[in-house]
Amino acid sequence: MTPVDRRVKILIVDDHNMVRQGIRYMLESNERKYKFQIEEASDGQEGVESAKRTDFDVIFMDYQLPILNGMEATSAILSAKPYSRILAISSSDEFMYIDNMMRSGAKGFILKNIGPEEIMGAVEAIISGKNYYSNDIAVKLISFEEGKVTMTRLVKLKRELTEILSSRELEVLKLIATEHTNEEIGNRLFVSKRTVDTHRQNLMRKLGVKNTAGLVKFALDLDIL
Amino acid sequence: MTPVDRRVKILIVDDHNMVRQGIRYMLESNERKYKFQIEEASDGQEGVESAKRTDFDVIFMDYQLPILNGMEATSAILSAKPYSRILAISSSDEFMYIDNMMRSGAKGFILKNIGPEEIMGAVEAIISGKNYYSNDIAVKLISFEEGKVTMTRLVKLKRELTEILSSRELEVLKLIATEHTNEEIGNRLFVSKRTVDTHRQNLMRKLGVKNTAGLVKFALDLDIL
DNA sequence: GCCTGACTCCGTATTAATACCTAGTTAATT
DNA sequence: AATTAACTAGGTATTAATACGGAGTCAGGC
Known part of the structure; x- marks a missing residue:
């Protein structure tokens, strides 16, 4: 060109x-x-x-x-x-x-x-x-933090959030971010707390974070609450 | 009138x-x-x-x-x-x-x-x-969650944040919200992980939250990162 | 019919977080 | 001199989270 x-x-x-x-x-x-x-x-x-x-x-x-x-x-x-x-x-x-x-x-x-x-x-x-x-x-x-999450990544993540995360995972993520324990979430969703634990693992893996704090940050930054 | x-x-x-x-x-x-x-x-x-x-x-x-x-x-x-x-x-x-x-x-x-x-x-x-x-x-x-934190409380909290929390507590809160464990925070700040644990307890008590998720939400909502 | 992803559940183990308590030092205040 | 708040640290115990593995069901796509 x-x-x-x-x-x-x-x-x-x-x-x-x-x-x-x-x-x-x-x-x-x-x-x-x-x-x-x-x-x-x-x-x-x-x-x-x-x-x-x-x-x-x-x-x-x-x-x-x-x-x-x-x-x-x-x-x-x-x-x-x-x-x-x-x-x-x-x-x-x-x-x-x-x-x-x-x-x-x-x-x-x-x-x-x-x-x-x-x-x-x-x-x-x-x-x-x-x-x-x-x-x-x-x-x-x-504006995420210390340049770890770039614009492209943030936009991409939000855009593809429903492709990346299943609806069940989203549901669990919301409950985690609102101060519920695995056991409480399990009771709320009528599943075992082990199931919730698995979702939690998958969420951390998919979103590339280390722990609850990372999950909550994602939930808030992507405004899914 | x-x-x-x-x-x-x-x-x-x-x-x-x-x-x-x-x-x-x-x-x-x-x-x-x-x-x-x-x-x-x-x-x-x-x-x-x-x-x-x-x-x-x-x-x-x-x-x-x-x-x-x-x-x-x-x-x-x-x-x-x-x-x-x-x-x-x-x-x-x-x-x-x-x-x-x-x-x-x-x-x-x-x-x-x-x-x-x-x-x-x-x-x-x-x-x-x-x-x-x-x-x-x-x-x-x-928008905090389920009406638990009202606007007045949120505004008031932000205003009085430095009165409520000590600078050390703020420092710990930031590190918690950025996915660090107590031990990592202790190493970073050159104190025992038990000290960090105490700060964490005090933070949860002062902010009225139950766990890490609550602390992270506060940190993000009040924009202290 | 096979495969895949989503969802479910369990076992086992380790690490982290939470709860509650005590207690020392230091600095500031009264 | 006494009090208070902040910061520090430890003991002890329980609960929650994290890690890794396996495994079954079910629906949908190929």
Whole structure:
């Protein structure tokens, strides 16, 4: 991929015309480096249809959208074209939004207050197959402890939590995190405390922690209580 | 206090004119029920002076303010007029903001995205001597578990944490919450593991929890890691 | 029909945590 | 001088957690 003569196809899905024009303007200020072909969509449904019709290099996707929201539109696009690269945009840095979009398969998340340089940085990262996050987003996501759990890992873990852990294990984890002993949990769930012990072992192994403290931290950090 | 003929004196301290007008408009849409006298201030210093000059029923106080911030202004007003009822407003639901304002003596905390009904609910609650919190705020603060730890208790605990726990206990608590055993902690701090055990007992007693899980939850909820 | 994962349960053993008690030193306070 | 809180440490005992192994059932996918 040689940047200079590279034509980059962009789709902007956002219900605010002002935002679409803003992104377009910021992208086009870099026209010397790339040649952009930009399409727009003002609601989720329209975005999905555009994405099915054309192969875009990057799809900017707002979260709050009419008809289909950003999460639904992202899922729909990815189930039709799994290799689409979707960059979530939002004015809010609420963890829930971020997480929902990442779970839906977005490759990055940027805030609407970013400038032209950063928006190009995001586009270049996405094009070259990397993920991209606004600084504020990254800070929000990393904050685990001493860099042990990186953003990617935390996001990935939360996204795949229901794939990693069975529903029974989740149930046990919640009870552990709420100060119940194996025996109490066993009574509550009508199983032997040995069963609970096995779940506990599996939880520690799957989550890569050493003891109860680690399990509780995970439960709280991933907000599953 | 009979609502219908009650004159309610309001002070709005916020550096954004748009916010002040928004609150004013939302309040005045309830003029059939109350008669509002609204004053405005665009920075903390101005707010303090107004509050000293006049007795307001409710003072809306932003957090980020020029000259004196919301926390400082709140403290200043309360030291001059201890019975002032201050309602913190913020566009952010960061725990730190909330906690700082509550520590300064605010009677409530609302987000800027709330509507006219809720803003009236807040004002009525404050006037009648109650506290008021936006739903999202309440959720953030209460969320401990099954209502065992109420917001007031959580806020109070955080405020008085350094009074309740000694620095050594805090140190031990952090190490417990980061998956260290008593023996490891003892080695790290150059004391016997029995000493660590004693600290652990005292921590559980002081914090009213049953086991390691409870200690870890406290450490994370109060954000002391 | 076979295989796998989830869920269940047990045996055995060791280590860690919890409970309760006593008690010394030191520093600060009264 | 007496008291108190913090920090230290030990004794003793019980309970809980951790570790590792094996094993049966059951539902779903291949």
